[in-house]
Amino acid sequence: MVKIPYLTGFEAYLKTRKISDKAHTEYMNSLTDFFNYTIQHNPDYKITEDIKDVHEMDVRLFKNFMLEELQLSASTINKVISNLNVYFKYLFSAKKTPEIPTLNINSVTVPKQSDFPVEVFLKLPYYLQADLSVYTRLLILIVAKGFNYKEAMQAGFYQKFNQLDFDEDETKFLNLYRNYIEPYKTYWDNDNLFLSRNRGANSPLLTVPAIHRDLKRDSEATKLDLSPKKLYTTFILLALS
DSSP states (O other), X not given: OOOOTTHHHHHHHHHHTTOOHHHHHHHHHHHHHHHHHHHHHOHHHHHHOOGGGOXXXXXXHHHHIIIIISXXXXXXXXXXXXXXXXXXXXXXXXXXXXXXXXXXXXXOOOOOGGGSOHHHHHTHHHHXXXXXXXXXXXXXXXXXXXXXXXXXTSTTXXXXXXTSOOOHHXXXXXXXHHHHHHHHHHHHTOOOSSBOSOTXXXXXXXXXXXXXXXXXXXXXXXXXXXXXXXXXXXXXXXXXX
């Protein structure tokens, strides 16, 4: 298990705050995750395990890791940063470290409900017929069936997709999609759902940057955030509501 510097003193400090067992566990998890990450990415700290070798950049890197790699929610990341802030302020007050690495770390903006494109799923038939990229509409339909965009763009996903049930509006769109994709299927001799429109491409599969360009353009047209992550998060929120 990773070493947490001055853990005994910090736990004694937490007792004076009379926090709940759940809050105590959250503190320990935050610290364990942070130092697990830092010992792997800070060469100086890996050698010394001295808290004086932990700096603001380490917290920034960990925050970005939670945001970009783990894709944790804004509220979860903010809670972790808050826990780390309490820890480092304690160490600073106890003169165990000359700095507070969390001092200039800003919280992640928590999206408002209005930031989520809920109407795309609540009015799915409308958006399947809207003047949007065929690939944007196909991705929206796939997400509405419970899949994320990485699954959707994997080679062979069409086999799973073709076994799904579709209502009348969805079938109408899929007929339009099939007419659109047929020339590319013929050219590439490939049955995958998202095929490159660039006949000089090295691979028949549509690239991630290409689908992002379609989504960005349609986001601007609809004034909705249609990014893959936001679409899937919105679907999950609606499914849980």
